[in-house]
Amino acid sequence: MNISGPFIRRPIGTTxxxxxxxxxxxxxxxxxxxxxxxxxQFPAIFVQAQQSGADASTMASxxxxxxxxxxxxxxxxxxxxSNSSEGSTFVLLFFQNGTNIDAAxxxxxxxxxxxxxxxxTGLLNAPSYQKANPNDDPVxxxxxxxxxxxxxxxxxxxxxxxxxxxxxxxxxxxxxxxxSATPAIRVDVNLxxxxxxxxxxxxxxxxxxxxxxxxxQGFLTDGFSNIAVTATDSxxxxxxxxxxxxxxxxxxxxxxxxxxHVYDGQQxxxxxxxxxxxxxxxxxxxxxxxxxxxxxxxxxxxxxPTMQAWLPAGVKLHSFFDGTPTIRASLHEVQATLLISLxxxxxxxxxxLRRLARRLDPxxxxxxxxxxxxxxHRRQRDAGDSRGCEPARAxxxxxVAGPAAQCADRRQRHLATGLPHRRLQQHRRDRDGLAAYxxxxxxxxxxxxxxxxxxxx
Numbered sequence: 001m002n003i004s005g006p007f008i009r010r011p012i013g014t015t016x017x018x019x020x021x022x023x024x025x026x027x028x029x030x031x032x033x034x035x036x037x038x039x040x041q042f043p044a045i046f047v048q049a050q051q052s053g054a055d056a057s058t059m060a061s062x063x064x065x066x067x068x069x070x071x072x073x074x075x076x077x078x079x080x081x082s083n084s085s086e087g088s089t090f091v092l093l094f095f096q097n098g099t100n101i102d103a104a105x106x107x108x109x110x111x112x113x114x115x116x117x118x119x120x121t122g123l124l125n126a127p128s129y130q131k132a133n134p135n136d137d138p139v140x141x142x143x144x145x146x147x148x149x150x151x152x153x154x155x156x157x158x159x160x161x162x163x164x165x166x167x168x169x170x171x172x173x174x175x176x177x178x179x180s181a182t183p184a185i186r187v188d189v190n191l192x193x194x195x196x197x198x199x200x201x202x203x204x205x206x207x208x209x210x211x212x213x214x215x216x217q218g219f220l221t222d223g224f225s226n227i228a229v230t231a232t233d234s235x236x237x238x239x240x241x242x243x244x245x246x247x248x249x250x251x252x253x254x255x256x257x258x259x260x261h262v263y264d265g266q267q268x269x270x271x272x273x274x275x276x277x278x279x280x281x282x283x284x285x286x287x288x289x290x291x292x293x294x295x296x297x298x299x300x301x302x303x304x305p306t307m308q309a310w311l312p313a314g315v316k317l318h319s320f321f322d323g324t325p326t327i328r329a330s331l332h333e334v335q336a337t338l339l340i341s342l343x344x345x346x347x348x349x350x351x352x353l354r355r356l357a358r359r360l361d362p363x364x365x366x367x368x369x370x371x372x373x374x375x376x377h378r379r380q381r382d383a384g385d386s387r388g389c390e391p392a393r394a395x396x397x398x399x400v401a402g403p404a405a406q407c408a409d410r411r412q413r414h415l416a417t418g419l420p421h422r423r424l425q426q427h428r429r430d431r432d433g434l435a436a437y438x439x440x441x442x443x444x445x446x447x448x449x450x451x452x453x454x455x456x457x
Contacts, residue, residue: 042101042132043076043078043094043095043096043097043098043099043101043104043132044092044093044094044095044131044132045092045093045095045101045104045105045108045129045130045131045132046090046091046092046093046129046130046131046132047067047071047090047091047092047093047108047112047127047128047129048088048089048090048091048127048128048129048130049063049064049067049088049089049119049123049127049128050087050088050089050123050124050125051063051087051088051120051123051124052087052124052267053087054086054087055086056084056085056086057084059084059085059086059087059088059089060082060084060089062119062120063084063089063119063120063123063127064082064084064089064091066115066118066119067082067089067091067111067112067115067119067127068080068082068091069115069118070111070112070114070115070118071091071093071108071111071112071115073111074093074104074107074108074111075107076095076096076099076104076107077093077094077095077096078094078095078096079093079094080092080093080094093108101131105129105131108129109129112126112127112128112129115127136286137286137323138176138284138285138286138321138323139285139286139287139293139296139297139322139323139324140285140297140300140301140319140321140322140323141282141283141284141285141319141320141321142162142282142283142285142304142317142318142319142320143273143275143280143281143282143283143317143318143319143320144157144158144162144280144281144282144283144311144315144316144317144318145275145276145278145279145280145315145316145318146278146280146314146315146316147278147314148314149312149314149315151179151180151272151279151280151281152180152183152264152265152266154179154180154280154281154315155177155179155180155181155182155183155266155281156183157281157311157312157315158177158281158283159177159182161307161310161311162283162307162310162317163175163177163283165303165307165310166283166285166300166303169296169299169300169303170291170296170299171287171288171291171292171295171296171299172285172286172287172288172291172296172300173286173287173288173289173291174286175283175284175285175286176283176284176286177281177282177283177284178271178273178281178282178283178284179271179272179273179279179280179281179282180266180271180272180273180281181266181267181268181269181271182266182267183264183265183266183267184265184266184267185235185237185238185241185262185263185264185265186262186263186264186265186266186269187208187241187256187260187261187262188260188261188262188263189201189204189259189260190259190260190261193258193259193260194259194260197247197249197254197258197259198249199246199247199254199259203246203247204246204256204259204260207244207246207247208241208244208256211235211244212235237264238262238263238264241256241262242255242256242257242262243255243256243257244256246259275318275320285300293323293324293327294324294327294328294331297322297323297324300319301319304317304319
């Protein structure tokens, strides 16, 4: 069976097939994902819960234990681990291999909903879950610094302006802010003064809660119109909290400033970040699992000048971490390898067709019609091709015995039949392939006879 025969007989179809394969390859190349690691999913899910003001033992007994009881009933769970610290609980679920992670995530959410009645009411938010992702690393980190603006105000700018803009960009999954927290009024209680006043921490907490609750006050009506009653009972500044009356002892009001230090601060006092030796705010940008990491980072960098124009005077936006240099280098290496491979294929085909000189030298004139066969044989003679025939030398030196004369006779017969050049090439390829097959069989038989003729040692 001659595999190359159909392609030789149909050069136009072969050319169209090659062009089609090239176009399909370019389309597939443009659709390839670009990331540091493959987009795979491990059978693991994280569950997190937070409660401000609770120590590790309280979080373990009141938050982690109820979650573990309900999450342990999820089908397919192989093992479960939990870690509780001050104000937070972390539960890690490992599932059996082959488990559908999407179905397992739905079961985990159902278990979290079922555990809600058993959880304390002081949780900041409902427990949340997240699938394990090996690519869950920030692709770029931005920093906000200023010599005149406080970190709490920088946090407001990052949370209300920059983070919202970044989350709207294509390919961005989430933006985390570190280095500060939401502004809040902090109260540092003097326990000795509190005990001297005959008060308990619970009384202080209840007084603060009752004085800072915004609730409906009702309506006033005269039968014809209704008026909503509102009261400005919410406290906003540290000065207002300091004037709050906690209790009355012996007709003397006890204010919050008498037993505590009230000041403006942040919810989490243990967060801080520095950039180039200056306090700042860090923004960690995470991409979606199916997004191109290089295009995502380039898109964010192109938005930095625009976002800088939105910032107050004295605030600077920096990009100090980029997770794409190694990915870019690998992508360039792949592109260079593809180009080298393409060049080697073209060179091999040119050498195989023995038309390299004509392709490289544009001054080479094409062979005249009717004489291309003799020209080809002259080139074979000059190149030392043993399979070529030498009609010119045979005509000059007289009859040549052996394969040369047989080759010349075959050529004359083919030329006399008027067969096209393509048919002659196909015929020669079939003849040479059959001759090579016979030669290999003959050599194998000779080697077998030599082995049988050798005397045993």
